[in-house]
Amino acid sequence: MPGTYDHPGELSAADPIRLLAVRDTPLSLDEVFAAVGDPAAGGTALFVGTVRNHDSGADVDTLGYSAHPSAEAELRGVAEKVAADFPVRALAAVHRVGDLTVGDLAVVVAVSCPHRAEAFAACRRLIDDLKHEVPIWKHQRFSDGTEEWVGAC
Secondary structure (H helix, E strand, O other): OOOOEEEOOEEOOOOOEEEEEEEOOOOOHHHHHHHOOOOOOOEEEEEEEEOOOEEOOEEEEEEEEEEOOOHHHHHHHHHHHHHHHOOOOEEEEEEEOEEEEOOOEEEEEEEEEOOHHHHHHHHHHHHHHHHHHOOEEEEEEEOOOOEEEEEOO
8 A cells, every 4th residue: 555645756754654465475575665765764674574494393394374354454553553653754564375385475574764773673563563463374384294373363
């Protein structure tokens, strides 16, 4: 969801939430990074979560993410809290659902702020709160034939 325009070429600071999505298509670092571009931002922090090949000592083959229908609304609530608590110029967060393989991008979040310390802190809060509050579940399948569900909430 793009920001609003006050003047051609200038994004409005009225809503720093520029992109939020839960989608079943591959994620793009370029899309998220572009969404948080802002001429008043001196620092941009970006976090990328990828599917790793292990968890708790077990080899992971594949995993799938499922989301509750309220996931995007919950994600907006998380984003609004981060934007209220930090001097956010722009914020973006996208999470993948569906079946993924090792190396796939699972989540990408980014925040731009006037200074780097604020951007780092806001980005960390965004990903931590997303993982704790947004109803997205992970179904891991291990190479030994076992599997487990991991809840983000």
